Amino acid sequence: MDSAQYDVLIVGGGNAGLCAAMSALELGVKVGILEKAPRAQRGGNSTLTSHMRFAFDSVEDLVPLINEPSEQTIKDMADKLPGRPQADLWDEIMRATEGQSDQDLVHIHVRESYNTIRWLRSKGNSWVSNSGDPTAGDLILMNGGGFGLQDHNYNFVESNGAKVHYDTSAFELIQDSRGRVTGVTALGPDGIVNIYGKAVVLASGGFEGNAAMRARYLGAKWDTVKMRGVPYNTGEGLEMALDIGAMPYGSWSSCHASPQDMNRPTYSLPSSQSIGGREWNRYAYPFGILVNVNGQRFVDEGEDIRAMTYAKMGRSILTQPQGVAFQIFDAKTRRMGLLSAYGTASGDTKGTLEELANSLGIDPIGLTNTVAEFNGAIQPGSANLTAFRTDGISTSGITPAKSNYAISIEEPPFEGYAVCCGITFTFGGLLVEPQTAQVQHVAGRPIPGLYTAGEMLGGLWHWNYPSGSGMMSGATFGRIAGNSAARDALSI
Ligand SMILES: Cc1cc2nc3c(=O)[nH]c(=O)nc-3n(C[C@H](O)[C@H](O)[C@H](O)COP(=O)(O)OP(=O)(O)OC[C@H]3O[C@@H](n4cnc5c(N)ncnc54)[C@H](O)[C@@H]3O)c2cc1C
Known part of the structure; x- marks a missing residue:
């Protein structure tokens, strides 16, 4: 026809x-x-x-x-x-x-x-x-x-x-x-x-x-x-x-692929927006650390401002065991309002890192060791957690380094969120x-x-x-x- x-x-x-x-x-x-x-x-x-x-x-x-x-x-x-x-x-x-x-x-x-x-x-x-x-x-x-x-x-x-x-x-x-x-x-x-x-x-x-x-x-x-x-x-x-x-x-x-809530659906439809689509992006990672199920860091979370790293962060997560990672924050990040988009995020809040690890399915010894090593590697200076510019506050002597926004994970309660890789476009x-x-x-x-x-x-x-x-x-x-x-x- x-x-x-x-x-x-x-x-x-x-x-x-x-x-x-x-x-x-x-x-x-x-x-x-x-x-x-x-x-x-x-x-x-x-x-x-x-x-x-x-x-x-x-x-x-x-x-x-x-x-x-x-x-x-x-x-x-x-x-x-x-x-x-x-x-x-x-x-x-x-x-x-x-x-x-x-x-x-x-x-x-x-x-x-x-x-x-x-x-x-x-x-x-x-x-x-x-x-x-x-x-x-x-x-x-x-x-x-x-x-x-x-x-x-x-x-x-x-x-x-x-x-x-x-x-x-x-x-x-x-x-x-x-x-x-x-x-x-x-x-x-x-x-x-x-x-x-x-x-x-x-x-x-x-x-x-x-x-x-x-x-x-x-x-x-x-x-x-x-x-x-x-x-x-x-x-x-x-x-x-x-x-x-x-x-x-x-x-x-x-391709472009970013950190997404572990429980996000397999795709999204335009009609979800007309009813105020639920937020599945998990983009506060520069202001915490990202670990795998073994509790190990695997990427520089603060390489640049978030807008410059999120599109390749999904790929890093996909290379991890089970294709899953966890964003870990302490009370400072919440207090600064940087987790305001995490209202429905899949995760937990606990008084100790061991409890958080056990709740999320992360190796607790791996996580506590990683956090201790990370905290000990932070260089002196005044952190500035803004999305508009990097602050130069970095770690030294650990791999991978964290190049900016290196604030300690020490003040309870601790929050952790499970994320996966979500492809955006090719x-x-x-x-x-x-x-x-x-x-x-x-x-x-x-x-x-x-x-x-x-x-x-x-x-x-x-x-x-x-x-x-x-x-x-x-x-x-x-x-x-x-x-x-x-x-x-x-x-x-
Ligand atoms: C959740 C999400 C958030 C994003 N946020 C941003 C952002 O804030 N800023 C930004 O710059 N980018 C963002 N992006 C990326 C952005 O969506 C794309 O860069 C942009 O939409 C690409 O435009 P496009 O017209 O090429 O494709 P699309 O907008 O995807 O349009 C392609 C159209 O082609 C139609 N189509 C497909 N196959 C056929 C066919 N065979 N015959 C006829 N029609 C067909 C589809 O139905 C669709 O309507 C985001 C992407 C996603 C998924």
């Missing part, structure tokens, strides 16, 4: 797809969006997010994004982080990825980040100051979170003429005899359907929802990890592009021409009519990433891809 014909056909209605749609609509073209999920679960991982990481010179740049911030709010923000100039954002990305990010892509990502935020604002999105998660390390959050952003942008594109085909899962690209991509074949509510576009934007996320692909590309143990996000991103977008010769690019063997993607987001062929030339954005665009993230970057790059390159695809469609 053949179906609709669009100028720009977008596969996937996450943040990247909707930004591509909003951008294409600016050029007056006819836009169609295929979304695999039913309407009630639309919007992808983007619905589960909270913030975007972008460059800004001073907090004055944030004022136009927030609905009437008070003088006090502005002052509080400036005290925490006076600005994040473009050079700092560049450094954060290169620090997190050990310099492996594609510099041409990062250049555009950094240069366009604030412009893109202002563009989103011009479409009616807004931000609020971050008064919630004390480990977040960013000043403002999307108003209503990613759920609010996506809800607004769905309403925006639908009321501006875009047609969304829900429950429609693309699985094959259609090409003409000259190799131009002219549409997709999809499984819709009534069966197999061809849907045509003069240009196609692939924005259907990574392969984190596909256990076989996780095992194939990420390796042992990754097939059985829990997901933090939606179950819909199962890699068909990538596979159908590879099937027609698209060049894979970036880090196919690594890093492997497609090679694009950075200025246009046009997908490149293994033969070394562009694929006519094919563009991509969001997690499908490869080359930005390698083994780690700074928090808030996925939504930012998805918006930036989604906007670029939508504009390029619309121009392409208008030119034929």
